[in-house]
Amino acid sequence: MANLCHLGTASVTRQLQDLATHPYNLAREGALQADGRIEKYVCSSGPFRLLYSTQRVDERVLDGLQQLADECGLVEQFVRMRSGEVMNRIDGFECENRQVLHTSCRDLFTANPKSPEATAKMRAELDRLKEFLGDVERGAIVNERGETFTTMINVGIGGSDLGPRAIYEALKPYGLPGRSVQFIANVDPDDAAEKLAQVDLSRTLVNIVSKSGTTLETLTNELLVVNRLREAGLDPAHHCLAVTGQGSPMDNPEKYLRSFYMYDYIGGRYSATSMVGAVMLGFYLGYDQLLEFLEGAAIIDYTAENRDVRENVPLLMALLGVWNHNFLGSASLAILPYSQALHRFPAHLQQCDMESNGKSVDRQGGTVNYLTGPVVWGEPGTNGQHAFYQLLHQGTEIVPVEFIGFIKSQYGSDLEVKGSSSQEKLLANLLAQALAMAVGRPDENPNRNFAGNRPSMVLMAERLTPQTMGALLAIYEAKIVFQGFVWNINSFDQEGVQLGKILATRILESMKGRVESGAEVEKRFLEAATTGINTTHDG
Numbered sequence: 001m002a003n004l005c006h007l008g009t010a011s012v013t014r015q016l017q018d019l020a021t022h023p024y025n026l027a028r029e030g031a032l033q034a035d036g037r038i039e040k041y042v043c044s045s046g047p048f049r050l051l052y053s054t055q056r057v058d059e060r061v062l063d064g065l066q067q068l069a070d071e072c073g074l075v076e077q078f079v080r081m082r083s084g085e086v087m088n089r090i091d092g093f094e095c096e097n098r099q100v101l102h103t104s105c106r107d108l109f110t111a112n113p114k115s116p117e118a119t120a121k122m123r124a125e126l127d128r129l130k131e132f133l134g135d136v137e138r139g140a141i142v143n144e145r146g147e148t149f150t151t152m153i154n155v156g157i158g159g160s161d162l163g164p165r166a167i168y169e170a171l172k173p174y175g176l177p178g179r180s181v182q183f184i185a186n187v188d189p190d191d192a193a194e195k196l197a198q199v200d201l202s203r204t205l206v207n208i209v210s211k212s213g214t215t216l217e218t219l220t221n222e223l224l225v226v227n228r229l230r231e232a233g234l235d236p237a238h239h240c241l242a243v244t245g246q247g248s249p250m251d252n253p254e255k256y257l258r259s260f261y262m263y264d265y266i267g268g269r270y271s272a273t274s275m276v277g278a279v280m281l282g283f284y285l286g287y288d289q290l291l292e293f294l295e296g297a298a299i300i301d302y303t304a305e306n307r308d309v310r311e312n313v314p315l316l317m318a319l320l321g322v323w324n325h326n327f328l329g330s331a332s333l334a335i336l337p338y339s340q341a342l343h344r345f346p347a348h349l350q351q352c353d354m355e356s357n358g359k360s361v362d363r364q365g366g367t368v369n370y371l372t373g374p375v376v377w378g379e380p381g382t383n384g385q386h387a388f389y390q391l392l393h394q395g396t397e398i399v400p401v402e403f404i405g406f407i408k409s410q411y412g413s414d415l416e417v418k419g420s421s422s423q424e425k426l427l428a429n430l431l432a433q434a435l436a437m438a439v440g441r442p443d444e445n446p447n448r449n450f451a452g453n454r455p456s457m458v459l460m461a462e463r464l465t466p467q468t469m470g471a472l473l474a475i476y477e478a479k480i481v482f483q484g485f486v487w488n489i490n491s492f493d494q495e496g497v498q499l500g501k502i503l504a505t506r507i508l509e510s511m512k513g514r515v516e517s518g519a520e521v522e523k524r525f526l527e528a529a530t531t532g533i534n535t536t537h538d539g
């Protein structure tokens with residue numbers, strides 16, 4: 001039974017609303033140095049340290065957020081989720097009615113996993129993956145000409161692409177020698193054409209990833225790649241792998257060189273540590289580094305069970321986000337990694353956050369009367385500083401920022417220019433931006449005045465490695481789940497994506513002259529979009 005306490009019923013909500021009428025003034029002279037604030041407002045979990053002195057909070061607000069966490073039973077709900085309680089549900093209405101057990105996929109490093117049966121299933125799949133990867137490595141599994149496989153194409157979309165791709169991009173320096181991965185996600189034929197042109201298909205494994213086994217883009221791209229394999233004289237059953245839900249339409253092991261399973265209690269946007277990410281990451285990183293990635297996530301899952309907000313990074317980030325969004329009124333959230341390797345991480349978080357918490361109905365089927373998930377966006381720094389930081393500093397929209405930074409580079413190849421290394425310049429810019437947003441700078445010229453009081457927080461670790469990437473992923477997954485508990489919404493289904501798929505099918509039918517009754521609007525919209533534009537195919 002989910003806690004009925006949430007933002008709308010917590011007794012402390014009124015107190016936080018009162019505190020929000022006069023939030024901490026970061027731009028006041030000496031505000032940041034007061035009371036050892038900079039050193040005091042630091043929280044650590046696993047390999048990450050969160051600096052939050054540049055948030056508009058003080059001890060009373062933090063105490064209020066602690067009380068909100070306690071009243072909502074956030075950690076208790078998180079523990080119950082990890083232990084297998086059915087939390088993907090809406091009381092009294094038809095719903096998915098499922099457990100939420102993405103944490104079971106990495107709960108491998110203890111004799112007492114939270115959900116033993118789910119972890120045992122993941123362990124069994126990992127054992128099969130380890131054997132397969134070993135066969136590929138040893139050359140026991142080779143192509144038609146007896147050559148080893150060097151490349152993998154990952155065919156999937158949404159959670160079957162965004163998380164795995166972001167993690168692959170983040171960990172490129174850690175790949176096994178000679179290994180590479182390409183991703184085909186969009187149904188746009190140019191996406192597949194561009195990727196297929198970059199590989200030697202004869203040396204390529206094709207990893208078809210779809211939890212449901214029914215996603216139009218993925219099935220279309222599978223056929224497209226299979227067709228290209230056949231055209232090249234290659235046997236698809238000798239190159240293609242499948243990762244899908246047990247019993248899905250793709251669960252057809254004879255059709256594939258290997259099939260690996262994920263389960264309905266793992267949401268697509270939370271599946272990067274399941275076989276959805278593990279097959280590709282294991283091929284690229286090797287099995288041992290895949291385990292390091294999973295262990296990083298597991299470490300955070302356990303630290304996230306600390307009830308003390310001040311000692312639990314994902315819980316603190318969740319509550320600071322609620323403070324900025326629900327009490328200070330910000331509408332969006334910028335996630336700005338000062339690491340080019342994390343350039344696809346904000347895109348993954350857009351799905352994980354906005355598909356989880358972009359909801360307006362609570363877990364009892366009622367309409368919420370408070371804000372839920374924010375708009376999430378972001379790009380790496382320092383690039384963003386040359387793009388949208390003007391708005392962050394002087395726009396009418398206050399956009400809270402979550403910066404992510406590392407002390408050391410991944411490659412260790414750097415150059416001292418004008419007395420500093422590039423990594424030093426990267427970090428200096430990150431910290432400078434957080435301070436500038438907070439403190440501002442008064443100027444009599446209104447166009448040069450920086451009002452400050454623009455909140456941010458800084459997540460720091462030593463270096464982006466497989467383990468810190470796993471930890472970073474789990475921090476954000478837990479943060480998003482904690483916020484969904486505060487808002488008393490079901491963060492684990494995605495009914496909102498279904499209507500578009502239905503209308504797309506109707507428009508496809510219209511294109512073929514088959515107009516269902518009631519699909520008049522789609523037909524007319526299609527005609528307005530295409531009539532008079534050359535739609536004949538050039539070749």
Ligand SMILES: O=P(O)(O)OC[C@H]1O[C@H](O)[C@H](O)[C@@H](O)[C@@H]1O
Binds near residue numbers: 209211212213
């Ligand atoms: O993995 P699949 O079943 O192919 O689903 C891929 C994606 O499809 C849908 O759009 C869902 O909204 C996503 O959550 C899911 O990740």
